[in-house]
Amino acid sequence: MTHFKRSLVIGLWFMFLALPLMVVRVNTLNHEIEWRWANMLWLGFCAFALAWFWRASTERRAARQALGVAAGRPLLAKLSWAQRLSDDPALSRRLLLIVAAAALIFPWVVSTSQNFYHVNIMVSALIFVVLGLGLNITVGLAGLLDLGYIAFFAVGAYTYALLARNFDLGFWTCLPLGGIMAMFFGIVLGFPILRLRGDYLAIVTLGFGSITKIVLENSEELFGGAAGIAGIPRPDLFGLVLDGREKSLYSYYIVLALVALTIFVTNRLKNSRIGWAWMALREDEIACVAMGVDMARTKLSAYALGAFWAGLVGVIFAAHNNFINPDSFTFMDSAMILSMVVLGGMGSILGVIIAALALKLLPEYLRAVAEYRMLVFGAVMVLMMIFRPQGLISNLRRKYERAPADESDGHGK
Amino acid sequence: MDSEYFFELLCGGLVKGSIYALIALGYTMVYGIIQLINFAHGEIYMIGAFVAFIVSGVLTLTGYGGPTVLLLAAVIAIIYAAAYGYTLEKIAYRPLRAAPRLSPLISAIGASIFLTNYVQLAQTPDFLPFPELITDFDFMEPFSRYVSSVDLVILVVTTLTMIALTVLIKYTRVGKAMRATQQDAVMARLVGINVDRVISATFIIGSALAAIAGVLIASRTGQINSAIGFMAGIKAFTAAVLGGIGNIPGAVLGGLVLGIAETLGAGYISSAYEDVFAFGLLVLILVLRPAGLLGKAVKQKV
Amino acid sequence: MVMESNKLLEVTGLTMDFGGLRAIDQVDFSISAGEIVALIGPNGAGKTTVFNCITGIYEPTAGDVVIHAPGLAPRRINGMRANRITSLGMARTFQNIRLFPAMTVLENIMIGRHCRTSTTILDAILRTRKSVRERHETIEESYRLLAKVGLAEVANEFSANLAYGAQRRLEIARALATAPFLLLLDEPAAGMNPQETRELDELIVRIRADEQVAILLIEHDMKLVMNISDRIYVMEYGKGIAQGTPREIKENPRVIEAYLGEEVHA
Numbered sequence: 013m014t015h016f017k018r019s020l021v022i023g024l025w026f027m028f029l030a031l032p033l034m035v036v037r038v039n040t041l042n043h044e045i046e047w048r049w050a051n052m053l054w055l056g057f058c059a060f061a062l063a064w065f066w067r068a069s070t071e072r073r074a075a076r077q078a079l080g081v082a083a084g085r086p087l088l089a090k091l092s093w094a095q096r097l098s099d100d101p102a103l104s105r106r107l108l109l110i111v112a113a114a115a116l117i118f119p120w121v122v123s124t125s126q127n128f129y130h131v132n133i134m135v136s137a138l139i140f141v142v143l144g145l146g147l148n149i150t151v152g153l154a155g156l157l158d159l160g161y162i163a164f165f166a167v168g169a170y171t172y173a174l175l176a177r178n179f180d181l182g183f184w185t186c187l188p189l190g191g192i193m194a195m196f197f198g199i200v201l202g203f204p205i206l207r208l209r210g211d212y213l214a215i216v217t218l219g220f221g222s223i224t225k226i227v228l229e230n231s232e233e234l235f236g237g238a239a240g241i242a243g244i245p246r247p248d249l250f251g252l253v254l255d256g257r258e259k260s261l262y263s264y265y266i267v268l269a270l271v272a273l274t275i276f277v278t279n280r281l282k283n284s285r286i287g288w289a290w291m292a293l294r295e296d297e298i299a300c301v302a303m304g305v306d307m308a309r310t311k312l313s314a315y316a317l318g319a320f321w322a323g324l325v326g327v328i329f330a331a332h333n334n335f336i337n338p339d340s341f342t343f344m345d346s347a348m349i350l351s352m353v354v355l356g357g358m359g360s361i362l363g364v365i366i367a368a369l370a371l372k373l374l375p376e377y378l379r380a381v382a383e384y385r386m387l388v389f390g391a392v393m394v395l396m397m398i399f400r401p402q403g404l405i406s407n408l409r410r411k412y413e414r415a416p417a418d419e420s421d422g423h424g425k
Numbered sequence: 426m427d428s429e430y431f432f433e434l435l436c437g438g439l440v441k442g443s444i445y446a447l448i449a450l451g452y453t454m455v456y457g458i459i460q461l462i463n464f465a466h467g468e469i470y471m472i473g474a475f476v477a478f479i480v481s482g483v484l485t486l487t488g489y490g491g492p493t494v495l496l497l498a499a500v501i502a503i504i505y506a507a508a509y510g511y512t513l514e515k516i517a518y519r520p521l522r523a524a525p526r527l528s529p530l531i532s533a534i535g536a537s538i539f540l541t542n543y544v545q546l547a548q549t550p551d552f553l554p555f556p557e558l559i560t561d562f563d564f565m566e567p568f569s570r571y572v573s574s575v576d577l578v579i580l581v582v583t584t585l586t587m588i589a590l591t592v593l594i595k596y597t598r599v600g601k602a603m604r605a606t607q608q609d610a611v612m613a614r615l616v617g618i619n620v621d622r623v624i625s626a627t628f629i630i631g632s633a634l635a636a637i638a639g640v641l642i643a644s645r646t647g648q649i650n651s652a653i654g655f656m657a658g659i660k661a662f663t664a665a666v667l668g669g670i671g672n673i674p675g676a677v678l679g680g681l682v683l684g685i686a687e688t689l690g691a692g693y694i695s696s697a698y699e700d701v702f703a704f705g706l707l708v709l710i711l712v713l714r715p716a717g718l719l720g721k722a723v724k725q726k727v
Numbered sequence: 728m729v730m731e732s733n734k735l736l737e738v739t740g741l742t743m744d745f746g747g748l749r750a751i752d753q754v755d756f757s758i759s760a761g762e763i764v765a766l767i768g769p770n771g772a773g774k775t776t777v778f779n780c781i782t783g784i785y786e787p788t789a790g791d792v793v794i795h796a797p798g799l800a801p802r803r804i805n806g807m808r809a810n811r812i813t814s815l816g817m818a819r820t821f822q823n824i825r826l827f828p829a830m831t832v833l834e835n836i837m838i839g840r841h842c843r844t845s846t847t848i849l850d851a852i853l854r855t856r857k858s859v860r861e862r863h864e865t866i867e868e869s870y871r872l873l874a875k876v877g878l879a880e881v882a883n884e885f886s887a888n889l890a891y892g893a894q895r896r897l898e899i900a901r902a903l904a905t906a907p908f909l910l911l912l913d914e915p916a917a918g919m920n921p922q923e924t925r926e927l928d929e930l931i932v933r934i935r936a937d938e939q940v941a942i943l944l945i946e947h948d949m950k951l952v953m954n955i956s957d958r959i960y961v962m963e964y965g966k967g968i969a970q971g972t973p974r975e976i977k978e979n980p981r982v983i984e985a986y987l988g989e990e991v992h993a
Contacts, residue, residue: 029508032501033475034547038482040554045486051547157527159534204712211462211530212711215662219704222659230697277852284851284858285844285865288830292838295827302782302821304813304842304905313848343655347538354531387542393535397528398520409831411883412866 015067023060030055094362094405112272119264128257131264135332137372138267139325144352144368145274145361146321151350152359153287154314155294156206157214159346160221164194164319166228166341168326173241173336174234183247187327194323198316206311221346228338240337247331263332270328271365274321278361281317283410290314291359344386351393357403367404434692435685436571440645442684443583447638448661449668449676450590451510451631457607457671458627460526461518464533466635467658468540469510471651473636474555474643475544477502481556495558495644503636509540510632511625519621537655545651552650555643579641586637587677590630594673599626607671656700660687663707669717678718733759734795735909735941736781736817741790743773743780750776752965753790758909760797763935763942765952767976768962769985774945775822777962778913782819783809797908814842818902819911822945824894828887832878832897835886836869839904872900875937876930892923896930903938910934912944916951928954953977961985 030052037046097104122130147161168190175181175189205216228235235241246259247266254262281287289310292300301307330336352371356363371389375382396403448470455463481498484490517536521529561574572580594600605613606623614620642657643649664683668675683703690702710717736758743751751773758764766774780787786806795801796816804812818839827835844865850858873879876896881889886897895915902910915931916924928951935942946952952959953973961969961976963985969976976982 025512029505029512032479032505033472033544036479036483037548038479038486038553040482043486045483155527157530205708208711208715210527212666212715214527214530215462215659215666216708216711218659219707223701223704226698226701230695280852280854281848285841285846285861286848286851288834288837289841291830291834292827295829296825298784298809299821299825299827300838301809302784302813302819302825303838303901304810304818305838306808306810317848344538347534350531350534384542384546386538387546390535390537390539390542394517394532394539397524397532397535398517401524401528409883409885410834411831412833412837412869414866414870 015064015071019060019064019067022063023056026059027052027056092406094360095408098408099411115268119261123257123260125255125257128260131257131260132332133373133376135260135263135267137369137376138264138271139329139332140349140352140372141271141365141368142267142274142321142325143349144356144364145271145278146318146325147349148318148353148356148359148361148364149278149281149290149321150314150318152353152357152364153282153294154290154311155210155358156311156315157210157217157350158315158318159214159218159343159350160224161217161318161322161349162341162343162346163221163224164198164322165326165329165345166224166338167194167197167319168323169330169336169340170228170235170241170326171323172327172330173244176245177241177243183245183327183331187324190327191320191324194326195316195320198319199312202312202315206308206315218343218346221341221343225338225341228341236337238338240335240339242335244330244334244336246334247328263328267325267328267332270325275361275365282359282361286310286313294358348389351389354393354396355403357405360403360405360408363403363405430692431689433571434688436576437692438685438688439681440572440576440579440684441688442664442681443580444638444642444680445657445661445664445684446677446680447583447586447634447641448657449664449680450587450673451635452662452665453668453670453673453676454603454627454631456665457673458603458610458624459518459522461529462533462662463518463628463631464530464658465513465517465536465540466631467654467656467661468537468544469506469513469632469654470635470639470657470661471649471654472509472540472544473502473506473632473639474649474653475548475639475651476505476636477640477643478553478555478649481558485556491560492558495640498558499637499640502640503633506632506636506639507629510628510635513540514625514628519624537658541651541654548651550651552648555647555649557644557647559644575645579645582637582641586634590634590673593630599623603627659707660703663703663710666707666715666717667710669719672717672719675717675719682718733761735760736943737791737793737795737801738777738781739791739793741777741780741792742788743776743785744788750965751780751787754962754965754967756960756967756970758941758943760908760941761935761939762957763931763944763955765956765959766943766945766962767947767949767952767959768968771964772962773965774962775913776965778819778911778945781812782817782911783807783812794909810842813905813907816906816908817911818905818907818909820895820898820902820913820915822913822917824891824898826886826894826897826901828885830886831883832886832889833866833869833873833882835897836872836901836904837865839901840865840868843906869904872903875903875934876900892919892927895919896927899930899934903934903940907940910940910942912942912946914945914947916946916948924948924951927951931955 034051034055035048037048039046097107118134119131143161143165147158150156150158150161171190171193172183172186175186201220205213208216229238231237246254247262249262289300289305292303292305293307293310297307348371352368353364355371356365356367375385381388448466451466451469452463455461455466477498480501481494484494484497513536517532518529521532559575559578562577594603602613602618602623603626605616605618606620610620613623660683661680664679665676666679667683668677668679683706686706687699687702691699734757738757739755741751741754742749754777756764756766766777768774776785779785781792781804783804790805791803792805793801793803794815794817802815804815827838844861846858846861870879870882873882876899878893878897878900881893886894889897895918899912899915912931916927919927931942931944932955934940956973959971959973959976960967961982968985969979969982971979
């Protein structure tokens with residue numbers, strides 16, 4: 013009964029909170045007041061129901077756990093499907109083949125010569141997959157909370173736009189240049205700030221991100237101001253003339269190749285001296301340094317490498333859209349990429365990909381989701397931290413067998 | 426250099442800075458006690474401004490007016506901001522007390538995004554005209570070039586609020602408990618202080634201060650929307666860091682320095698880059714003197 | 728009798744202030760090759776601060792910390808970054824265990840090999856011969872050390888899931904992975920049961936012999952200290968108050984007073 017009462021109090025409290033903001037709407041133009049009492053009742057009811065359900069379920073879980081302990085059963089013996097997948101290389105290789113094949117034929121299945129809407133959406137989603145994987149290096153692996161990551165994306169995009177406009181350089185020349193430029197920015201900015209404590213670093217990177225946007229908005233002659241830069245050339249293919257659909261398909265395959273490259277590189281790094289040092293730094297800075305890891309260099313490498321991917325994909329973004337302006341590089345975009353990493357699971361490549369696709373594709377196809385998208389983002393970030401801080405795919409155990417080095421330089425026995 | 430122009434900017438900066446200081450106090454108090462950057466604090470300020478807008482809108486449309494409306498709007502805004510701040514802590518931060526340091530920060534960012542969009546969906550994404558509740562005082566006529574009547578109200582109210590806060594922290598039970606918790610939360614718990622309640626009190630007080638700031642700034646600029654909290658929050662955080670985060674007089678000093686620096690920068694260099702000055706200052710301070718103007722450098726315990 | 732050339736670490740006049748508080752005041756000590764030296768003293772005497780000063784976590788206010796790495800010229804390491812000091816050959820464990828909880832036991836040790844390997848980002852991406860060889864060596868060496876501290880069976884568990892005593896041994900193995908000539912152990916027996924402590928006793932002696940390291944340890948378990956130490960330094964209120972062999976220390980009135988407080992006199 014106390015559960016009921018307490019939940020009732022919570023429901024009433026939320027009705028109280030909802031009172032001005034969700035109920036009253038003052039229309040200052042035609043001097044009317046709109047009263048939306050139903051909102052208040054709904055919120056109150058939902059809060060009550062959730063609280064009640066929550067209390068009941070925690071109680072039951074506690075009881076079950078107590079029972080389990082009494083019976084001497086291990087509490088956690090179940091392996092996650094992701095762990096099983098990672099432990100079985102043959103299975104994961106087969107799955108990877110299937111997914112790769114599906115990704116390759118996807119645009120031919122969903123597009124016609126008139127309608128290639130779905131391909132374009134997939135291109136934007138894959139661009140965010142690369143961004144998520146890039147930020148995953150910085151935040152997920154090395155634990156450096158970067159809230160201005162989108163700035164490096166902007167650096168790549170504007171590098172291409174400006175080089176193409178002013179020097180008539182082609183897409184393939186600019187692609188590496190965009191990445192290198194972003195990496196250069198990452199190193200220059202990262203050098204002074206990377207010794208800051210985690211939360212300060214977050215705020216400073218947020219500051220950098222915002223400064224970048226303000227500078228882009230305000231320098232008309234150099235960056236085109238708030239209007240941005242239009243007429244950016246599409247990627248070129250040996251001088252062939254492509255129609256609309258072919259252009260989209262071409263962009264799709266370019267960004268798909270970049271996704272594959274990012275996965276390949278991240279995976280190799282994760283399983284190397286560099287990746288181990290990143291993860292150790294994320295876990296405990298002081299212990300990591302005391303074990304002989306150069307903190308400044310390790311952090312800088314993670315930060316610059318994250319920036320590099322953002323720069324690369326920024327070039328693709330500019331080329332695919334033909335047009336860029338500062339509105340594509342807001343804090344909300346940084347926050348969205350961050351939530352992909354958080355949601356997917358810090359450091360998990362597969363998790364980040366799933367989260368990025370979900371966060372970009374769901375709003376496109378579900379109108380209802382689109383409107384509440386950012387609201388849901390915010391709520392999900394909070395809830396994930398509370399209930400599943402490890403993300404969709406939690407930290408997997410990597411095994412290193414003592415096998416003879418069969419893939420090595422002839423030492424194999 | 427035109428000294429009148431300079432003085433004009435200085436006054437403007439002082440007014441702006443005192444608002445920053447009010448919001449910065451909330452950041453600094455929370456950080457002092459649980460070492461969390463309450464990223465959603467700016468949204469509490471925005472909610473305060475919105476509630477004041479709604480209350481005053483309802484009252485003016487039903488035929489009331491004058492200072493009573495302002496007072497009532499302010500009081501209700503304070504109550505609601507405090508209620509939201511309290512709930513925010515309970516839901517988004519309390520379960521994460523023992524979590525790794527970045528978890529509550531990510532949760533705070535999520536809460537900030539949530540609250541912005543909540544208000545945007547429940548109200549409107551557009552700018553709303555905030556009613557002119559503070560009428561011009563006749564005696565301010567000669568000084569109006571430097572300090573408008575609204576500015577005077579802002580300066581007086583912020584000064585009074587800060588005095589009240591000082592008294593509260595220095596002499597009341599809650600204030601003493603807050604200081605004890607700030608020094609050593611474990612010890613405070615051992616001597617019988619209810620740390621949970623102290624943390625709640627800190628959020629309530631900080632949110633109330635933010636609401637005051639919200640009402641004041643809305644009266645000055647004459648418009649609000651659901652996104653104002655973000656920038657104000659960042660600026661106030663800058664102010665708090667500038668003064669030395671966790672340090673209450675530091676937050677006030679930091680707010681004033683930031684307000685003046687920003688106004689002077691905008692006035693003499695370029696107003697388009699006003700926000701860049703604030704961010705630039707933040708980056709510089711954190712890189713060169715992370716402890717802030719009044720803060721003490723602390724060695725991390727190993 | 729210790730010859731000058733055998734000295735590995737020489738600390739003279741080490742002083743550390745925190746604000747107005749003097750945590751360590753003019754502490755002198757030295758360790759020679761092959762020695763096990765203990766640093767003891769009541770809680771708050773400044774022992775861990777000494778460790779932090781000589782391993783580069785803090786920069787000492789005054790004094791000299793000089794290490795004589797085998798085959799290298801003596802170096803003053805005051806204020807040197809902690810990772811440089813570790814690379815020079817001095818590794819440590821922590822009083823309040825600082826493992827990497829979300830990494831496996833084996834990975835924890837592999838971090839110790841970081842400063843002895845040099846695979847770059849590019850090496851790792853292209854999987855060059857060097858990176859493959861180093862990776863192989865890292866794994867081999869880590870397994871060897873795991874076996875040494877008796878943790879080979881749990882190599883692929885998350886380190887956070889280990890029992891307390893096992894975590895302490897893992898920290899020792901992780902420090903050993905950096906191939907030090909001097910190993911600093913901060914309360915290695917804290918939280919261990921008597922059985923575990925006895926095993927630790929043997930482990931430390933065995934490590935000295937097998938890995939050719941000198942060992943400096945902070946410890947409260949007097950039985951362990953007296954059993955394995957060649958020499959003992961005693962600290963109280965930030966100052967060194969005595970030094971000598973275990974037997975000398977046991978009979979030193981100054982030490983007895985420090986440990987028992989005023990009661991002896993009263």
